[in-house]
Amino acid sequence: MDRFDAMQAFVRVVETGSFTKAAQTLHMSKTTVTQLVQQLEARLRVKLLNRTTRQVHITADGAAYYERAVRLLVDLDDAETSLSSAAAFPKGRLRVDIPSPLACMLLVPAFPEFHARYPELQIEMGVSDRMVDLIGDNVDCVVRGGEVSEQSLIARHVGDMYLGVYAAPRYLQRVTNPTHPSDLESDPHRIVGFLSSRTAKLLPCTLRQGDRCIEIKGKYALAVDDGNAYLAAGLAGVGVLWLPHYMAKHHLARGELVHLFEEWALDPMPIYLAFHPNRHVSAKLRVFIKWVIELMAEHAPMAANSEGQENTSGLR
Template sequence: MDRLVSMQAFTRVVDVGSFARAAESLDLPKATLTRLIQNLETHLGVKLLHRTTRRISVTTDGAAYYERCVRILADVEEAEQSLTRHNNSPRGTLCVDTTAGLARMVLIPSLHDFYNAYPELKLELTINGKPIDLLQEGVDVVLRVGALDEAMVARRLGQVKLAFFASPIYLRRFGTPADLTELAQHKAINYLSNRHGREMPWVLSRNGESSEILLPSAISTNDADVYIGCALEGHGIAQISRAMAEPYVQSGRLVEVMSDWQTEELPISAMYPQNRHLSAKVRVFVNWAADLFSRHPHFGVAPQQLAA
């Protein structure tokens, strides 16, 4: 019995909660993975998993063994990398989940540089703005805008600077708001939170005065492209990142309003599970992404902010 292979099979089953998904992620037949777990239990003389037709749960012995296995496998990986990192670049498949906007504006334009630096890495890039279970989904690292997930390790990469925009179509019909009183008479295109599904209020500040408002809207959405599309068609005032709004401002299709008021700056973070060793492929990707964002004209932040 290959002890390390069996440990890897066991930890993957615990991580994803399914023999079928674990076998698929390890590229093993399900029967082979099942046999590995059975042989491991026989070798140890304890039951590691409770299995029914409906669910899989970890026994008390299995939970303790799982924690040890995670550390052992991480140590083995680190030992191997320490011998090869000077001669070989990280290899294998790296699963990254991000938003469409960050992928389109920051990652994709620089992928040639990434592959030149790390030719043995294959990138699986998935687009999902919602919170996900990285272990269940088989994702190595996520890039997110906004609130952090306290269950994961996070590294701040940059920030999104927001402002208020409307189309000339809308402003010709309803006028341009100059202050909060006038803004309250307008309609918004509201953004639905991917965390709780509710419309997100706007936070504005000026000269020490801060206000949180939620304007009425004819439409709300949780998709950034749909959100901007509604703004371009004149359905209301929208709060949009300057990076995404810039080409439409230059073409005259969007106009900034309430420009003397400041709005939120949302953090952009790379996050990965706390109980997982930071592999070389995740490390090089996060470092590469951090460098990209630091040099971006819209998403970069001062070094002291990154350290905060």
């Protein structure tokens, strides 16, 4: 029995709550993971896990061993990545999850330069706006826009997305051109609805002009939960939408979108990079974080009053 493999298998079963999920994230068969945990229990002469046909529960001895095993695995990773060669040339696989527009428009186009810098790194990028279970899905970190509620994560504020209200010319040809944000609350106007992945509710739009503040909800014919689909609906003339400027600028330049209510401002949307406190910030994760910060500084710089904010106890 390889004690490192057995310890890693046990930790993954505890974190995912399932032998099947642990096997998937470790790229092993379920039989191999089961055998490793059984061999570990035999070596330690204690029961680490109680298994039923549907659930896995950790025992008191298992909980104590889990805490020590996690620390040992982190120390081992520290020992390897502390070497100058490992720090300078990080390698291995990193799993991340990025909102689809941010991935498609910013990170993926910039990736060749990152790969040239770190050719031994393999990035597995989940592209979605869904809620991600970092431990269960074996994801090293996520990048998310807006306020996120998970209190168990360590998060770093890496940028702010500035937004505007936009509509396609074909939409404005079909309805009366809105002159005030409140016009969007009444017929014949329609918005494109964006559904929060956390609450499944529509995200409203708050606009400010001096001391005046107005929240727009509006009526919708279509609501989606994906950023690329949201943009596509707006370009098709389905309704008015509020977009980060980086998503709108190319379509604005080509005349495919029109910027509405330019004298009104929307609160910037913060961008967070988050990871689980049980996940060690390895050299490979460190260089990825640095790269994301560089990209955000160029395309989504932080507002002056939020510079340097970091949340180490959870996401705000």
